[in-house]
Amino acid sequence: MSKREPLTVLDPEDGTGATACCPPLTERPLTPAEAERTAVMFKALGDPVRLRLFSLVASHRDGEACVCDISDVGVSQPTVSHHLKKLREAGLLTAQRRGTWVYYRVAPSVLAAMGQALTVRS
Amino acid sequence: MSKREPLTVLDPEDGTGATACCPPLTERPLTPAEAERTAVMFKALGDPVRLRLFSLVASHRDGEACVCDISDVGVSQPTVSHHLKKLREAGLLTAQRRGTWVYYRVAPSVLAAMGQALTVRS
Numbered sequence: 001m002s003k004r005e006p007l008t009v010l011d012p013e014d015g016t017g018a019t020a021c022c023p024p025l026t027e028r029p030l031t032p033a034e035a036e037r038t039a040v041m042f043k044a045l046g047d048p049v050r051l052r053l054f055s056l057v058a059s060h061r062d063g064e065a066c067v068c069d070i071s072d073v074g075v076s077q078p079t080v081s082h083h084l085k086k087l088r089e090a091g092l093l094t095a096q097r098r099g100t101w102v103y104y105r106v107a108p109s110v111l112a113a114m115g116q117a118l119t120v121r122s
Numbered sequence: 123m124s125k126r127e128p129l130t131v132l133d134p135e136d137g138t139g140a141t142a143c144c145p146p147l148t149e150r151p152l153t154p155a156e157a158e159r160t161a162v163m164f165k166a167l168g169d170p171v172r173l174r175l176f177s178l179v180a181s182h183r184d185g186e187a188c189v190c191d192i193s194d195v196g197v198s199q200p201t202v203s204h205h206l207k208k209l210r211e212a213g214l215l216t217a218q219r220r221g222t223w224v225y226y227r228v229a230p231s232v233l234a235a236m237g238q239a240l241t242v243r244s
């Protein structure tokens with residue numbers, strides 16, 4: 001009944017800007033621009049290996065993990081790095097270099113925005 | 123702290139069986155089988171045109187739409203039909219033929235399960 005404001009989340013491109021994202025998919029037809037932005041995030045999770053890596057990072061102790069923590073997903077370390085980079089580019093993970101390794105962490109606001117997109121109209 | 127049971131949703135393959143789906147991605151690493159099942163749904167929404175079609179069906183009057191209701195997504199009617207079929211195969215839409223047209227409707231339990239997958243651990 002009431003129009004909800006779409007969430008504002010960090011811009012996946014640079015992690016600093018703000019982008020309106022992900023109105024509930026059941027509320028009204030998405031505009032082409034909204035669909036482009038939102039599809040990037042769904043696509044990033046639309047691969048089984050990336051999805052496993054994402055859940056591995058998200059559920060790791062202290063909520064962060066580096067490639068050095070990941071060994072059992074059945075792909076090589078360069079492939080793991082490639083997929084983690086894709087997840088970061090989609091705005092789903094943030095990355096911080098500390099010494100030798102890049103540590104990845106879930107971007108909770110983006111997850112919340114995707115969850116919001118999947119809210120079923122009541 | 124407490125383990126939540128994953129939701130059980132209709133099997134996307136045939137719409138009749140039941141499949142455990144989509145534990146919260148932040149709870150524990152997904153198993154390969156869980157990741158395969160869940161990635162199918164995210165992948166289906168990982169395309170801007172499919173995402174627009176999905177939101178168009180979901181927000182259409184009475185919660186359903188057929189190809190005959192869809193005209194402004196910038197792709198041909200056969201392409202629209204192709205994408206709607208993909209969404210149905212992923213379990214996100216249900217389909218019912220009535221007369222000339224197939225009418226599509228959102229499968230709310232699957233949406234809820236995907237929303238559950240994106241729940242952030244508190």
